[in-house]
Amino acid sequence: MTILIDPLAAGVPPRIPAAMPVLELCGVTKHYGTVQALRGVDLAVRRGEVVAILGPNGAGKTTAISILLGLREPTAGTVRVLGGAPGDAAVRARVGAMLQESGVPGTLTVAELVDLFRGYYPAPRPRAPLLAAAGLEDLADRRVRSLSGGQHQRLYVALALAGDPEIVFLDEPTTGMDVESRRRFWDVIGALAANGTTVLFATHLLEEADALATRIVVIDHGRIVRDGTPAEIKACAGGSTIRLRADVEPDLLASWPGVLRVGRSGARLEIVAREPQEVLRRLFADGIHVEEISVEEHALETAFLDLTSQES
Amino acid sequence: MTATSLALPVRRPGSRSLGILARQLRAELRINVRAPEFVVPVMALPILLYFIFGAPRAAEPMPAGTVGAFTMVGFSIYGVLNIVLFAIGEAIADERGRGYLRLVRTTPLPAWAYLATKLALAAVLSLLVVALIGVAGTVTGAGVSPERWLAVTVVLLAGGLAIAPLGFLIGFLARPHGASAIALLILFPLSLASGVFMPVDQLPGIVRDISMLTPTYHLAELARLAAGFDASGLPAAGDGWQHVVVIGAWSLSGFALVALSYRRMVARQFA
Numbered sequence: 001m002t003i004l005i006d007p008l009a010a011g012v013p014p015r016i017p018a019a020m021p022v023l024e025l026c027g028v029t030k031h032y033g034t035v036q037a038l039r040g041v042d043l044a045v046r047r048g049e050v051v052a053i054l055g056p057n058g059a060g061k062t063t064a065i066s067i068l069l070g071l072r073e074p075t076a077g078t079v080r081v082l083g084g085a086p087g088d089a090a091v092r093a094r095v096g097a098m099l100q101e102s103g104v105p106g107t108l109t110v111a112e113l114v115d116l117f118r119g120y121y122p123a124p125r126p127r128a129p130l131l132a133a134a135g136l137e138d139l140a141d142r143r144v145r146s147l148s149g150g151q152h153q154r155l156y157v158a159l160a161l162a163g164d165p166e167i168v169f170l171d172e173p174t175t176g177m178d179v180e181s182r183r184r185f186w187d188v189i190g191a192l193a194a195n196g197t198t199v200l201f202a203t204h205l206l207e208e209a210d211a212l213a214t215r216i217v218v219i220d221h222g223r224i225v226r227d228g229t230p231a232e233i234k235a236c237a238g239g240s241t242i243r244l245r246a247d248v249e250p251d252l253l254a255s256w257p258g259v260l261r262v263g264r265s266g267a268r269l270e271i272v273a274r275e276p277q278e279v280l281r282r283l284f285a286d287g288i289h290v291e292e293i294s295v296e297e298h299a300l301e302t303a304f305l306d307l308t309s310q311e312s
Numbered sequence: 313m314t315a316t317s318l319a320l321p322v323r324r325p326g327s328r329s330l331g332i333l334a335r336q337l338r339a340e341l342r343i344n345v346r347a348p349e350f351v352v353p354v355m356a357l358p359i360l361l362y363f364i365f366g367a368p369r370a371a372e373p374m375p376a377g378t379v380g381a382f383t384m385v386g387f388s389i390y391g392v393l394n395i396v397l398f399a400i401g402e403a404i405a406d407e408r409g410r411g412y413l414r415l416v417r418t419t420p421l422p423a424w425a426y427l428a429t430k431l432a433l434a435a436v437l438s439l440l441v442v443a444l445i446g447v448a449g450t451v452t453g454a455g456v457s458p459e460r461w462l463a464v465t466v467v468l469l470a471g472g473l474a475i476a477p478l479g480f481l482i483g484f485l486a487r488p489h490g491a492s493a494i495a496l497l498i499l500f501p502l503s504l505a506s507g508v509f510m511p512v513d514q515l516p517g518i519v520r521d522i523s524m525l526t527p528t529y530h531l532a533e534l535a536r537l538a539a540g541f542d543a544s545g546l547p548a549a550g551d552g553w554q555h556v557v558v559i560g561a562w563s564l565s566g567f568a569l570v571a572l573s574y575r576r577m578v579a580r581q582f583a
Contacts (some may be wrong), residue, residue, distance in 0.1 A: 069418050071582050083382040097418035103410025106338065119335045120419040159415070169418075201313035 052209030106145025121163030150181030354369020382453025400479025477566025
C-alpha cells in the first residue's frame with residue numbers, strides 16, 4: 001500500500017522558491033446547481049503573506065477556502081497549493097485548516113484530541129508549544145465538551161497548527177467570540193505571521209482584516225472586486241455621508257459627479273459622496289435651500305459596504 | 313537540493329499504516345467508552361437482557377444445550393448487530409453532520425484509515441460484549457464450554473465484519489439526525505429474524521419466510537451451530553456451508569453498495 005504522506009512519493013517539491021505563489025486560483029468558477037458561488041476568481045498568494053478574504057455572507061468566501069483545501073472541486077479553472085493539487089495527502093500534510101463548524105469528539109481531553117491530530121502529520125509541532133500558541137496550556141486535561149465557545153475556537157486553532165503547517169486557512173475564525181477572545185485570537189495569528197507562516201482567512205469584518213492582514217481581497221457575488229493593502233482598500237472606499245433637508249430631487253443629486261448614492265433617512269436626504277465639500281459647494285452655488293446639515297466620515301464597516309454594493 | 317530531498321526518511325508503509333490505525337483505534341475507544349449515551353444502550357443492554365431473560369433459567373436443559381446457552385447466543389447476535397448499526401452507522405452519520413468529517417478531510421489521514429478504524433472499533437467492541445456475555449453465562453450456570461464459546465465468538469466477529477456494510481450505508485446515506493431512528497428500525501426486524509426474541513420457526517409464515525432470507529438469520533444459525541444447537545434448540549445438524557454462502561453473498565453485494573454510496577456521499581458533501 002502506498003502512503004501518500006511522504007512528499008517524495010507524490011512528487012511535490014519540499015520548498016517552493018520565494019517568488020512563486022504558494023497558492024494559486026486561475027479562473028475558478030463554482031456552481032452549486034443553479035447557484036453561482038464563484039464566477040472566475042484569479043488569486044495568487046506568496047509565501048509569508050497574510051491575506052484576508054473579505055466579503056459579506058454568501059459572497060463565496062467559504063467556497064473559495066473549501067476549494068483551496070481540496071474539500072470541493074471547482075466547476076472550472078485550476079487550483080495549485082504548494083505546487084500540487086489541494087486534495088493530495090502530500091499537500092494536506094503541509095497545510096492546516098480551521099473551518100466554521102467542526103463538532104470535534106467531546107469526550108476526549110484537549111491533549112488527547114491535539115495528539116490525535118498531531119499523529120496525522122509527518123512532522124507535527126510538539127504538544128506543549130502548540131497548546132501554548134493557542135492559549136490552551138491550562139486546559140490540556142479538560143474534556144472537549146466542557147470548553148466554552150472561545151476555548152473551542154482556540155482548540156480549532158491548535159488543531160490547524162498541529163502539523164506545523166506552511167499555510168493556514170481559517171474560515172471566519174472569530175465568529176461567536178467575545179472581544180477578549182477575539183483579541184487573544186488576533187495575537188495568535190499575529191505570532192504565526194511573524195513566524196513566516198502564510199495565512200489566508202475569511203472574514204466579514206473589515207476591522208479584523210485591517211488588524212491582521214497584509215493584503216485584503218474583497219470578494220462579492222463570487223468575484224474579486226478589490227485586492228490591495230489595507231491602506232489601499234480603505235482609501236478607495238473613503239467618503240462621507242451628508243444628511244440634510246433640501247428641496248431637491250434625489251435623482252438629480254445622484255447624477256452629480258462624486259456622488260455615490262442618495263437615499264432617504266426620515267425627512268432628510270442621505271448623500272454618500274467621495275468629497276462632501278464638493279457636493280455642498282454645488283448645492284449652495286445652485287441656490288438650493290438646505291437645512292439641518294450633518295457630515296459624517298465613513299467608519300470602516302460602511303466603507304466595506306460601499307465596496308461590495310458597487311457590484312450588485 | 314536533491315541530496316537533502318533524498319535524505320528524507322522514507323518509512324516502511326506497513327508499519328506506518330498500522331501505527332495510524334492503532335492511534336485512531338485508541339482514540340475511538342476512548343470516545344465511545346466515555347460516552348454513557350453509547351455504553352448503556354449499545355454495550356450494556358445486551359448483557360442486561362441476558363440477565364433478565366436468560367439468567368433466571370440458565371441451567372434449564374433444552375433438547376440440546378440449555379436455556380442459558382440459547383439466550384447467550386441470541387443476545388450476542390443482538391449485541392454485534394447493535395454495534396454495527398450504532399458504532400459504525402450512527403457514529404459516521406453524526407461525525408458527518410457535525411462537520412468533523414470535513415475537518416478530518418483537511419488532514420493527511422487517508423480515508424481508508426478512517427473507515428478501517430470504524431471496522432476495527434466494531435470488532436473490538438463486539439469482542440468485549442460477546443466475552444462479557446460469556447462470563448455472565450458461566451457465572452449463571454448456562455454450561456457452555458469455553459471452547460464452544462470461543463467458536464461462537466469467532467463466528468460472530470467474522471459475521472460482524474460481514475454485516476458491517478449495514479453500518480457504513482447508514483453512515484454515508486442517512487441524514488445525521490435520522491441515523492439513530494433508522495438504525496433502530498433496522499435493529500428490531502433483524503433481531504427478530506435472528507431469533508433473538510423468539511425462535512424463528514414460531515414466527516407467522518410470511519414473516520418467517522422473509523426472516524430466513526436475511527443475513528442475520530443465517531449468521532444466527534451459524535453461531536448456534538457453533539454452540540451445538542439450532543434455532544429450535546434441537547441438536548445442530550449440517551455443516552453450515554449454506555449459511556456461509558448466503559452471508560457471503562449479502563456481504564459482497566453490501567460492500568459493493570458501500571463503495572457506491574461512499575462516492576455518492578463524497579460527491580454530495582465535497583464536490
